[in-house]
Amino acid sequence: MSERMPDGPTRAAVRDRLDRVTDPELDRSIVDLEYIDSIEIDGEHVSVAFTLPTAWCSPAFAWMMAVDARDEVESLPAVETARITLAEHMHETEINRGVNERLSFAEAFPDADGDVEAVRAELDEKARIARQYDAVETLLEAGLDAETIVDLRLRDFEAADIGPNTAQSGSAGAAIDDETVAIYAADRSFAVSVPAAPLERYLEKARETAVVSESDEKLFRTPEGEPIDPESFDLVHQRGRLAQVNMSSQGGICDGLREARESRLEKTADD
Amino acid sequence: MVYGNNTHTTMYQHDGEEIFVIDGHVHLWDATEDNIKHDGGEEFIQCFYDYHTTFTPEARQWDIDEYRRYGADRMVEDLFSNAATDMAIFQPTYLTDFYTEGFNTTEQNAELATEYPERFVLNGTFDPRDGEDGLEYLEELHEKYEIPGVKLYTAEWRDDSKGWRLDDEDAFEFLEKCQELGIENIHAHKGPTIRPLNRDAFDVKDVDDAASSFPELNFIVEHVGLPRLDDFCWIAAQENNVYGGLAVAAPFAQNRPGKFSEIMSELLWWLGEDRVLFGSDYALWNPDWLVEEVLEAELTQEHRAEYGVEWDIETKKKVMGENIAELYDIDIEAKRRAFQDDEISQQFGLEDHYASGEPAAADD
Incomplete structure (x- = not known):
């Protein structure tokens, strides 16, 4: 079996696109979370099947993942249509029909x-x-202090691959892990070099949420989207930590529910 | 013992100190097939059961049939036979659109609560969508049972409505009634998003406005808002009449100890040790094993260093009982004395246990 069908995309290319789709509640790739059950490629037509940790996962979240998976796969030039199938969900019928018939x-x-x-x-x-x-x-x-950090602007970042159109590709994999980015701090009076990945991941979401779009805008914001006052730097940072703990805790619940369901299905299969 | 494998016949002791445990969140439910009238009822109990098996040690898992209805006798045994808990607070969940007789109503809970009034606290509920009838029902619950609190389920379906908010005008009318009747403890279930489909009915933000508008009431957010721990902690940090109920977070101690450490550290950092309350969510999880897991849990070195908080004996005493005792005007020392010869202690041979548990008089 050849990986590549005539005129179709490669499996790797499809997986790469799916890797950009996140579980919106956990902010983790649906590929990393092992939600994908199968990828079938038939020329320019791709079918993707996926399952969520439980049948009661929020239908709204399930919908977002299904739509995003469809749109990401269809963004490949070699793909004409992507068919998405969600399995084992209480609303799989509505979601599968809606996504594949392109309903809202x-x-x-x-x-x-x-x-x-x-x-x-x-x-x-x-x-x-x-x-x-x-x-x-x-x-x-890297040694920057709070006052310097809250004052950073988009233009203070310089890396060949950080730009409005490339942040997405940077987020796709581990390849950029050892890349660095230069930061020009304190009115560009000095520069430090730091790992690029966490900054690129941040920039990607900062752009998506439109809190930062112009090069002279302050880069880091409160959860409410405002520039950060140096005095409240610690508190805002603690809120960031809290947001992470919330996501990873929910991830723990989802992992657990998935394990429980799998072991129940195995038991049923053994009977 | 009939049900559990109760290897722990002593009260929970840590460094020789006894910990009085008030389980702030228990149910006596009926999800038998005969009682289910809507598919949602079956989905609901299956969802609970998934949570149960996910966070229960394999040897302590129930089968689905006993999980549907366990009955009053078993509940008493699970809660008290090994003194895992000393008292418990009933939190009703009506779900009358899903279950013919309701899932876990105040009336159903009252059967057991009135049999052992010294051991159980009975809470009521309200639903602002019931309007005048609802206000009357709340008064009726107050007169009949003297309920000191209510459990609210903002995502409950009713006819075409898929939920309501605590900061609705109608809800405020009910909160005013609570204040007037002296029903001080408002427990809001804020758990995982299931329904309604898109709107987030377990969004915790409605608690903010309600809590600042009713400073004399206590707002206990059950499940510490998970999966909205961040929104919850931020609100609680600003409203000092907002409390966090540990149901769902507690059983992380058993199979996700690092996660438990992290969640507990966040809670203690944002809320402090006086506003975190233990609850098992029985029968989602059984205090029979859960209490011990939570008491024996530890914060990791990294989290202790990062957050500067401790899960030490004083904190445990507060979280496991003293904090909620404060909200419900429970005198723990008086209870200890009373339990030396109450019916439950006689039934399970716990007289000595409470007798030996009496601390020195000068301890305060």
Whole structure:
């Protein structure tokens, strides 16, 4: 079996796109979380099947992952259509039909009130706060102080691959782990070199949530999106830590629920 | 012992000190198939059961049939037979759109609570969508049972409505009624998002406005808001009448000890040791083993250094009983004396245990 079908994408390319899709509540890749059950490639048509930790995972979150998976895979030039199948979920019928027939959330779930965008925006903002914690930790470790950090602007970062169009590709894998980025601090009076990955991950979400878009804007923000007052630096940083603990705790619950379900299914299979 | 493998017949002791445990969150539910009238009822108990098996040691897991309805006798045995808990607080969950007779109503809980009034505290509930009838029902619960608190379930379905918020005008009317009747403890279930589909009915932000508008009431956020621990801690840090109930977080001690350490560290950092309250969520988890797991849990060196907090004997005493005793006006020393010969102690042979547990008079 050849990996590559005539005129179709490679399996690796599909996985790479799926890797960009996150569980919005955990801010972790659905590939890393092992939600993907199968990828089938038939020429320009790709089918992806996935399962969530429990049948009761929020339908809104399930919907976001299904739509994102579809859109990411279809962004490959070699893909004409992506068919997404969610299994073992209490709303799999509505979600699978909605995503593959390209309905809106409100059309797929007539009894839901409104759309998922507000929920998505809130989770993106939490992901930004959690990522900010890692980025700021990196800068603290490099010896920058609070006053310097809160004053940094987008333009103070210089790396060949940090730009509006490349941050996404940077986030995709571990390849950038040993790359560094230069930071020009204190009105560009000195520069330090720090690991690029935490900063790129932060920038990606900061752009997605539109808290930072212009090069002279302050890079780091309170959870409410405001520039950070140096006096409240510690508190804001602690809130970033808290956002991380919240996500990883929920991750612990999801992991546990998935293990419980798997062992129950195994037991049923043994009977 | 009929049910548990109770190897611990002594009260929980740490460094020779006894810890009075008040389980702040217990249920007596009925999810038998006969009582289920909507698919949601079956989904609901199955979801609970997944949580149960996920965070219960394998040897202590129940099968689904005993989980659907365990009954009053077993509950008493699980809670008290090995003195895992000394007292417990019933938190009702009506879900009358899912269950014919309700899932875990005040009336159902009252059967047991009135049999052992010295051991149980009975809470009521309200639902602002019930309007005038709801206010009357709240008064009725107050008159009949003198409820000191209510458990609220903001994501409960009712007809076309998929939930309500604590900061709604209607909800404020009920909170005013609570204040007027002296029902001081408002327990809000804030747990995982299941339904409604898109709106986040377990969003904790509604607690903020309610808590600042009713400073004389205590707002206990159950499940410490998980998966919104961040929103919860931030609100609680600003409103000192907001408390965190440990249900769901507690059993992390058993199979995710590092996570337990981290969550507990955050809670102690943001809320301090006076506003964190133990609850097992029985029968989601059984205090029979859970209490011991929580008491024996430790914070990691890294977390102690990072947060500067301790899970020491004084903190444990507060979290496991003293804090909630304060909210419910429970005199722990008087209770200890009373339990030297109450019916439960006689039934399980705990008289000596309470007798020996009496601390020196000058201890205060």
